[in-house]
Amino acid sequence: MTQLQRPFNFSAGPAALPEEVLQTAAAEMLDWHGSGLGVMEMSHRGAEFIAIYEKAERDLRTLLAVPSDYRILFMQGGGIGENAIVPLNLSRGAAVDFVLTGSWSQKSHKEAGKYAHSQIAASAEASGFTAIPDPATWQVNQKAAYLHICSNETIHGVEFQELPDLKALGADIPLVIDCSSHIASRTIDWSRVGLAFAGAQKNLGPAGLTIVIVREDLIGHALPICPSAFNYELVAKNDSMYNTPPTWGIYVAGLVFDWVLRQQEGSLTGLAAIEARNIRQASRLYDFLDASSFYQNRVQPAARSRMNIPFFLTDESRNAEFLAGAKARGLLQLKGHKSVGGMRASLYNAMSDAGVEALIAYLQEFEKTSA
Amino acid sequence: MTQLQRPFNFSAGPAALPEEVLQTAAAEMLDWHGSGLGVMEMSHRGAEFIAIYEKAERDLRTLLAVPSDYRILFMQGGGIGENAIVPLNLSRGAAVDFVLTGSWSQKSHKEAGKYAHSQIAASAEASGFTAIPDPATWQVNQKAAYLHICSNETIHGVEFQELPDLKALGADIPLVIDCSSHIASRTIDWSRVGLAFAGAQKNLGPAGLTIVIVREDLIGHALPICPSAFNYELVAKNDSMYNTPPTWGIYVAGLVFDWVLRQQEGSLTGLAAIEARNIRQASRLYDFLDASSFYQNRVQPAARSRMNIPFFLTDESRNAEFLAGAKARGLLQLKGHKSVGGMRASLYNAMSDAGVEALIAYLQEFEKTSA
Numbered sequence: 001m002t003q004l005q006r007p008f009n010f011s012a013g014p015a016a017l018p019e020e021v022l023q024t025a026a027a028e029m030l031d032w033h034g035s036g037l038g039v040m041e042m043s044h045r046g047a048e049f050i051a052i053y054e055k056a057e058r059d060l061r062t063l064l065a066v067p068s069d070y071r072i073l074f075m076q077g078g079g080i081g082e083n084a085i086v087p088l089n090l091s092r093g094a095a096v097d098f099v100l101t102g103s104w105s106q107k108s109h110k111e112a113g114k115y116a117h118s119q120i121a122a123s124a125e126a127s128g129f130t131a132i133p134d135p136a137t138w139q140v141n142q143k144a145a146y147l148h149i150c151s152n153e154t155i156h157g158v159e160f161q162e163l164p165d166l167k168a169l170g171a172d173i174p175l176v177i178d179c180s181s182h183i184a185s186r187t188i189d190w191s192r193v194g195l196a197f198a199g200a201q202k203n204l205g206p207a208g209l210t211i212v213i214v215r216e217d218l219i220g221h222a223l224p225i226c227p228s229a230f231n232y233e234l235v236a237k238n239d240s241m242y243n244t245p246p247t248w249g250i251y252v253a254g255l256v257f258d259w260v261l262r263q264q265e266g267s268l269t270g271l272a273a274i275e276a277r278n279i280r281q282a283s284r285l286y287d288f289l290d291a292s293s294f295y296q297n298r299v300q301p302a303a304r305s306r307m308n309i310p311f312f313l314t315d316e317s318r319n320a321e322f323l324a325g326a327k328a329r330g331l332l333q334l335k336g337h338k339s340v341g342g343m344r345a346s347l348y349n350a351m352s353d354a355g356v357e358a359l360i361a362y363l364q365e366f367e368k369t370s371a
Numbered sequence: 372m373t374q375l376q377r378p379f380n381f382s383a384g385p386a387a388l389p390e391e392v393l394q395t396a397a398a399e400m401l402d403w404h405g406s407g408l409g410v411m412e413m414s415h416r417g418a419e420f421i422a423i424y425e426k427a428e429r430d431l432r433t434l435l436a437v438p439s440d441y442r443i444l445f446m447q448g449g450g451i452g453e454n455a456i457v458p459l460n461l462s463r464g465a466a467v468d469f470v471l472t473g474s475w476s477q478k479s480h481k482e483a484g485k486y487a488h489s490q491i492a493a494s495a496e497a498s499g500f501t502a503i504p505d506p507a508t509w510q511v512n513q514k515a516a517y518l519h520i521c522s523n524e525t526i527h528g529v530e531f532q533e534l535p536d537l538k539a540l541g542a543d544i545p546l547v548i549d550c551s552s553h554i555a556s557r558t559i560d561w562s563r564v565g566l567a568f569a570g571a572q573k574n575l576g577p578a579g580l581t582i583v584i585v586r587e588d589l590i591g592h593a594l595p596i597c598p599s600a601f602n603y604e605l606v607a608k609n610d611s612m613y614n615t616p617p618t619w620g621i622y623v624a625g626l627v628f629d630w631v632l633r634q635q636e637g638s639l640t641g642l643a644a645i646e647a648r649n650i651r652q653a654s655r656l657y658d659f660l661d662a663s664s665f666y667q668n669r670v671q672p673a674a675r676s677r678m679n680i681p682f683f684l685t686d687e688s689r690n691a692e693f694l695a696g697a698k699a700r701g702l703l704q705l706k707g708h709k710s711v712g713g714m715r716a717s718l719y720n721a722m723s724d725a726g727v728e729a730l731i732a733y734l735q736e737f738e739k740t741s742a
Contacts, residue, residue: 007407011414014618019401022409026400030393036378036703038393040577040623043382043704076447076579077600080614084598111599201615206411208447208579208617225596227455228482229448243451244572246579247385248619252411332407333414 008355011333012154012308013181013202016350021205021255039251044244052247053240056254063257063271064183066213067190073212073232074240074250078199079104079180081230082210083111086148086176086195088226090218091116094145097173099138099164101303102129102153103339104178112148115223121147129156132303135164140171146194147175152182152305154202155337157297157344159305163192174218182307183211184260185349186275194218200249202307203348204256209249260349274349281347281356282306288360294367312342315370319343322366329362331355379726382704383525383679384552384573387721392576392626410622415615423618424611427625434628434642435554437584438561444583444603445611445621449570450475450551452601453581454482457519457547457566459597461589462487465516468544470509470535472674473500473524474710475549483519486594492518500527503674506535511542517565518546523553523676525573526708528668528715530676534563545589553678554582555631556720557646565589571620573678574719575627580620631720645720652718652727653677659731665738683713686741690714693737700733702726 009016032039035048042049057072066072077085086108087096096116098109100123112118121140122133140147147166152159159182166175174194183198195214201207212232220233228234234242265273286304289297289311297304297311313322319342326334336342345359380387403410406419413420428443437443448456457479458467467487469480471494483489492511493504511518518537523530530553537546545565554569566585572578583603591604599605605613636644657675660668660682668675668682684693693714697705707713716730 006401009408009412011412011417014411014413014415014615016412017409022401022411026397029397029400030377030390036701037380038388040385040393041380041382041387042385044385044578046382046704076449076452076617077598078447078614081447081598081600084600088598114596114598199615201618206617206619207415207615208620225485227448227452227459227485227598227601229452229455230598243449244385244570244578246447246577246617246620247572248577249579249617330407333417 005330007330007332008351008358009332010345010347010359012337012344012346014207015202015346015348017205017252018256018259018350021252021259024255025252040248042247044241044247049247052251052254056250056257059254059257059261060211063260064188064213065190069216070190070213071216071219071236073214073235074245075210075212075230075235076208076246077230078207078210079178079197080107082178082197082212083108084114085230086197087112087115088230089222089232090174090176090195091145091223092221094143095119095141097121097141097144097147099123099133099147099149100125101132101150101158102156104153104155105148105150108148108150108178116145119144124158128298129153129158130298130303131300132158132160135169138164138169140166140169140173142171142173144171144173146173147171148178149175150178152179152307154181154308155340157299157305157308157310158303159307161302163189165192174215182305184257184271184274185278185307187271200253204253206246206249206252209246209253211253277353278306278347278349281351281353282309284356285309285345285347285360288363292363292367294370295363307348308344308346310336310340310342310344316342318370325366326362329358331359331362376701378701378703379722379729380703381716381718381730383708383715383717385578386573386717386719388576388623389627389630389721392623392630395626396623411619413618415612415618420618423622423625427621427628430625430628430632431582434631435559435584436561440587441561441584442587442590442607444585444606445616446581446583446601446606447579447617448601449578449581450549450568451478453549453568453583454479455485456601457568458483458486459601460593460603461545461547461566462516462594463592465514466490466512468492468512468515468518470494470504470518470520471496472503472521472529473527475524475526476519476521479519479521479549487516490515495529499669500524500529501669501674502671503529503531506540509535509540511537511540513542513544515542515544517544518542519549520546521549523550523678525552525679526711528670528676528679528681529674530678532673534560536563545586553676555628555642555645556649556678558642571624575624577617577620577623580617580624648724649677649718649720652722652724653680655727656680656716656718656731659734663734663738665741666734678719679715679717681707681711681713681715687713689741696737697733700729702730702733
């Protein structure tokens with residue numbers, strides 16, 4: 001199949017997938033590996049789908065170096081679903097702590113209040129969510145069931161460069177991370193994490209798949225009102241097949257895991273290669289924005305996301321013109337989230353260096369037209 | 372693309388899709404309608420996906436003749452998720468009623484007990500779930516928040532040929548139907564239904580999409596503990612985009628809706644054509660089974676499902692041999708559910724007459740080898 005250059009897709013999610021993954025998914029649509037069945041047509045309990053599921057689980061475990069005492073669950077409901085599902089499973093009648101660094105941690109904090117006393121250990125709201133509060137200043141409740149952070153705020157473009165060490169802060173409680181928008185873009189220090197969850201529709205592809213990685217000792221304590229479909233114990237005991245899992249999403253995410261593991265950058269492979277590429281691409285764009293007086297990113301450098309880069313034109317009356325010109329040049333889905341405004345370039349794993357260079361070339365070109 | 376004859380797929384779900392739908396999904400994988408984006412790569416809030424969503428919603432409304440005072444919601448969590456989500460949204464602190472006709476209504480009854488006093492208005496358990504209790508004998512609680520039935524029991528192969536008229540039974544309460552495994556195979560009498568839900572992975576295709584069709588006056592009464600992602604009011608107000616919907620599933624289901632609307636059988640079109648085809652295929656197989664002393668279906672004729680046809684060999688020691696021979700002839704996924712045993716042929720909308728004839732030819736052939 002010949003294919004013209006595809007446009008560059010900067011969507012914050014659902015987002016660009018590697019072209020190779022899409023081609024494989026298309027080629028196997030009517031017949032997966034000689035089975036005569038398309039993946040969407042397979043019983044989730046049949047040998048063919050079990051093979052797909054087991055490879056996806058194994059590859060994700062390898063990719064993120066998930067320890068053997070953590071379970072990987074393939075679920076439904078997305079990040080907003082998990083905002084309820086986490087406290088339903090982990091709160092055990094105790095209080096829960098949150099650090100607010102943007103829209104997503106705010107939403108999680110609010111939803112948890114339905115099931116537990118939901119407290120704020122620290123908040124960056126006063127900064128307009130352009131910073132991450134220094135962990136040394138957090139007011140951590142040592143009796144909380146867990147402390148929740150959003151390790152990458154998709155809307156505000158704020159990312160934890162290092163996960164907090166709650167033990168060092170004097171609190172021996174599990175850390176919960178919502179890593180939806182940067183999962184599989186960098187390593188996770190599991191010694192600091194009790195549970196990680198991620199909607200798949202950013203870095204892994206298909207909306208409707210939610211990945212939960214949870215330490216085994218945190219499983220089995222759900223509140224009686226937790227719906228069975230979202231009870232980690234039932235999901236874990238049934239290898240994510242207590243109910244019919246989102247089979248197509250698991251398949252496509254599995255293709256993405258396989259693709260990430262095969263990436264190379266110089267002597268680096270897999271996640272290390274992806275991370276080096278992400279750092280290079282994000283630095284290139286931030287450096288350009290910082291050197292310009294025409295564009296602006298407002299996030300403190302230490303808190304800037306590698307994945308989601310919001311920026312503003314100095315003259316915001318030209319936003320529509322900017323977006324139309326971008327689209328005409330094959331630079332798609334650059335509009336910022338409505339709650340923040342401006343622009344946002346999401347540089348997920350599937351973004352190429354060429355895409356970032358094409359964006360910067362357009363940023364330069366557009367700035368010149370205003371001279 | 373040339374394609375050899377595909378095998379015939381009798382899976383109970385996830386299940387066969389029309390070949391035309393799979394071909395379209397493959398062809399559009401990298402570029403939907405010239406947008407330069409694959410469907411999985413589109414922001415759910417962009418013009419491209421909104422067009423896909425709106426056509427799917429419109430076509431489903433046409434297909435099932437859904438009245439204007441019913442909302443169609445595209446959700447996640449499947450039938451097992453809805454077993455909790457329905458009482459979380461509709462029970463309002465009142466009791467809820469169930470009619471037990473098989474495994475699925477049993478599961479629904481049990482799960483609802485977490486949120487409401489969950490009662491049994493009638494049960495066919497004594498018959499081994501081979502019949503549907505006469506509605507005239509149901510003990511309907513007139514003060515229940517609703518009465519729930521599974522209008523087609525996938526595992527036991529039992530189907531309501533007519534929906535009960537609760538008003539005629541003296542109870543002016545909403546009827547809830549779990550129609551997961553026969554949605555879009557026959558008409559629904561909405562005058563008798565308050566809410567219908569269906570996991571999409573039987574007749575519509577992609578696992579991970581759940582369709583809820585609910586009368587507007589039943590929306591807005593969720594219990595405070597209902598997770599926001601599964602609160603019908605929030606989902607409805609946000610046109611199924613309170614959280615990121617399962618975009619690929621909506622797209623594929625939309626292709627299926629479009630395919631159903633274009634089906635023809637003689638002078639019949641759309642759902643009427645599909646229904647005529649389903650009746651013809653199911654009758655052909657039941658007639659064959661009934662005429663045989665080698666095979667047996669145990670469901671009372673009046674309660675037999677057009678979609679899921681469980682059957683048994685008289686000599687069950689030959690089950691493995693039967694299944695191996697079937698697979699060798701391209702007749703796939705005929706093994707019965709583990710809780711019932713034996714075989715099960717699911718004849719969903721995508722099944723062709725040729726598939727049913729091929730199955731019957733094999734049934735005849737296999738019987739002869741035992742003479």
